[in-house]
Amino acid sequence: MAEVNVNLGNRSYKIFIDVANKKIIATLMQNMKVNQKVLIVSDQNVGNLYGVELKKQLQQSGFIVELHCISPGEHSKCLDTAMELYTKAIVLGLDRNSTILALGGGVVGDLSGFVAATYLRGIPFIQVPTSLLSQVDSSVGGKVAVNHPLGKNLIGAFYQPKAVVIDIDCLHTLPDRELFTGLAEVIKCGVIADKNFFMYLNNNVQQILDKEPDALTEIIRRSCEIKARVVEQDEQESSLRAILNFGHTIGHAIEANTSFSIYNHGEAVAIGMYGAALISKYLGLCSEMTVANLKDTISKFKLPLSAPECNITELFALLYRDKKVVDNKINWVLLNEIGQVSICKQVPEDVVIRVLKEITVPNKIC
Structure with a gap:
């Protein structure tokens, strides 16, 4: 055990x-x-x-x-x-x-x-x-x-x-779609805290998709371990624990904008992670290669990269209804490199809108 x-x-x-x-x-x-x-x-x-x-x-x-x-x-x-x-x-x-x-x-x-x-x-x-x-x-x-x-x-x-x-x-x-949605949070754990774990996921794609017990045990154990170490340092999300929300700001907005009926949580978070990575790139926080690595991994695990059903104006408004908004500022979790993220409150609206346009274009990036 x-x-x-x-x-x-x-x-x-x-x-x-x-x-x-x-x-x-x-x-x-x-x-x-x-x-x-x-x-x-x-x-x-x-x-x-x-x-x-x-x-x-x-x-x-x-x-x-x-x-x-x-x-x-x-x-x-x-x-x-x-x-x-x-x-x-x-x-x-x-x-x-x-x-x-x-x-x-x-x-x-x-x-x-x-x-x-x-x-x-x-x-x-x-x-x-x-x-x-x-x-x-x-x-x-x-x-x-x-x-x-x-x-x-x-x-x-x-x-x-x-x-x-x-x-x-x-x-x-578990239906395959429900397995894939869980893998979004597994990928997130590697992205925010452990580059080696992210590499493990990419090196064991088929074993994970085939639900091999050893592979499942390892990804669950390491994901829980990463989350536990963060929670131990910041149980009530006053600072560090916010990194666990990578991809969730846009993801929650996508879920709400589609009445929780088109994308399940992990699918929305996968799109949100890609959106957050694009914001990071446009702000000069991470490289094009880093974004490409994340995009490729999301695709390998059968997860979406765009939500064409969303309305950009409504999506933008929903971002500010997120429970993590403080003083009308979004605590964005952005990507520096695989295994490292940072929190930023100063993201220009035009950058956010640019990314929302990209992730709502049908079939462009899926």
Whole structure:
């Protein structure tokens, strides 16, 4: 089993990565000395695949378990669904030593974590991410949130899980498109912090796309490790943690501009990374070759480079609705070289508009 420690004092926890890893959850919870009542939150797709089995395993270990499945998709990450879960928790009689267990992708993890953070002012929760995107990104670091109709993740908190349990086997039932979207965040980790890891990705493209266990374990382990080291230094995103948002400023705008219905998160982030790299080039921060290397890697992993469905005027306005905007200034994460990024608040509007035009031209750069 691969393990990554997230060192945050009394909020520290471990990330466990292995095949057939769901079997350790009951023992893990017994060692945590939580009480017997557990609410598993999943979506209808993942719940049917793994939820019933996990519920049975926990019940056999003496836990009192309720499985609640929400509708799959970003639309469920809202206050209405959170209210459903509060009601379920109250009816089940969860107290401050009970556990919410998030079994699913990023929507389930973000929503469950938000409910855990706010129910009775905070109860334990465990992340069991089942998509590559949630395994390498949303399950690690303690960001929990729900969406508002005017923006993504605008209502949330920083609240760390008690553990993250990653089962590689879950990726074998993952559709190819969902694998690719997770790879966007994996690529991001190499771009912002580790040139050697970026090279590893390029040297093992087929093994990763074929879901070979050793390759999957390595990219998940290293991605989690990179994110953990950043979170340890800046848990609540006051400075360094902002580098994890490389590609996300434009990416979130693309998601919102297309009503979260055309591009999934990783696809939007891939386009956003390419856009951020172009801004960096036009500002003289990185070379043409660096941009070309990133573009080539994004393409190798079957991810898009443009969003022709977007409206440039609307896209530009959405950039300023991002939760990381301070005093009407965007904290751009820009590329210096592979493995190194920097934060810049002084990007001329004409440069941003130029790049938005480039990434919304159909078939020009895909």
